[in-house]
Amino acid sequence: MSKIIFIIIGSGLALVITSYACSLLITQYRTFTAQIQTPEDFGIDYDQFTVTGADNAKISCWFIPAMQSKAVVIVSHGVADGKSGLLTCVLPFIKSGFSIVMYDLRHHGESTGDFCTLGYYETNDLLLLTDYVKKNLADGKPLCYWGFSLGATISILAVSKRNDVKAVVARSPFENIRNVVKHYAWKFYYMPYFPVVPLALKFFEWKTGAKVDDVDIYKNNDKSTLPPVLLIGSEDDKQVPFQWLENIRGSIGNSAELLVGHYGHTEIFEAMESDGIDIERAISFLSEAIKK
Numbered sequence: 001m002s003k004i005i006f007i008i009i010g011s012g013l014a015l016v017i018t019s020y021a022c023s024l025l026i027t028q029y030r031t032f033t034a035q036i037q038t039p040e041d042f043g044i045d046y047d048q049f050t051v052t053g054a055d056n057a058k059i060s061c062w063f064i065p066a067m068q069s070k071a072v073v074i075v076s077h078g079v080a081d082g083k084s085g086l087l088t089c090v091l092p093f094i095k096s097g098f099s100i101v102m103y104d105l106r107h108h109g110e111s112t113g114d115f116c117t118l119g120y121y122e123t124n125d126l127l128l129l130t131d132y133v134k135k136n137l138a139d140g141k142p143l144c145y146w147g148f149s150l151g152a153t154i155s156i157l158a159v160s161k162r163n164d165v166k167a168v169v170a171r172s173p174f175e176n177i178r179n180v181v182k183h184y185a186w187k188f189y190y191m192p193y194f195p196v197v198p199l200a201l202k203f204f205e206w207k208t209g210a211k212v213d214d215v216d217i218y219k220n221n222d223k224s225t226l227p228p229v230l231l232i233g234s235e236d237d238k239q240v241p242f243q244w245l246e247n248i249r250g251s252i253g254n255s256a257e258l259l260v261g262h263y264g265h266t267e268i269f270e271a272m273e274s275d276g277i278d279i280e281r282a283i284s285f286l287s288e289a290i291k292k
Helices: 002-027 083-095 120-136 150-159 177-189 196-208 242-252 268-275 277-290
Strands: 047-052 058-064 071-076 098-103 143-148 165-171 229-234 256-261
Touching (some): 002 196, 047 120, 058 083, 058 120, 071 277, 083 098, 083 143, 083 277, 098 120, 120 143, 143 150, 150 165, 165 277, 229 242, 229 277, 242 256, 256 277
Parallel strands (some): 071 143, 143 165
């Protein structure tokens, strides 16, 4: 009997430790790649500024004005990256007349914030940043969003709460926190969904104050009010299953367009630079949207 009790207690402790470790993996995402480039390295003038985000986090931002600017695009990067990591991606937009606002997500790059919350506080950060841009930088010009991975998800979540953003380009967004943690836990760490992930998400909520179910594209969009959304994904993306993009398109409805690329998740930037197809469509998509 004592052996059985020991096994039960040991199994319970192992579950708790594993689930807590899973929650740490979620909350401790930060910029892991070197962020050494600035727009100045490309001969582009820019201004640095800081916005106070949700929970008093300080969000580090760049404003890159375009010549004869026709709109302002707010660019949101993915987990473990930073604003510097997307510089080469936005150059064609600047040349096409789009001013750019780039920023480090909370707990990334030069921004503060105790935790990464996979979209909970990040969505509010983007909303507050958008308010600032509209008041101080846009000069009455249309606003648009461009996001990658986590940045794409929060762009869709944020636009559902506004009526002043003309269009969204969302590369490889995930549907909601539950599904992305479930997918990553099994695919990369071989952790089963039950009971590890539900307990890990409880730890996550306890540590951060975030509410997991608030980060869910399906629960937070009104088809009648959403602007045009260009979804970009790939069947070769191992981190964001292509089915998620098809599901999101179905959820958004007629205002969503789905563009299929041929690359993995982190390889999209090389693909963008080499063939230009996705960038070309994104630029034309935004150009069409701001005229409406």
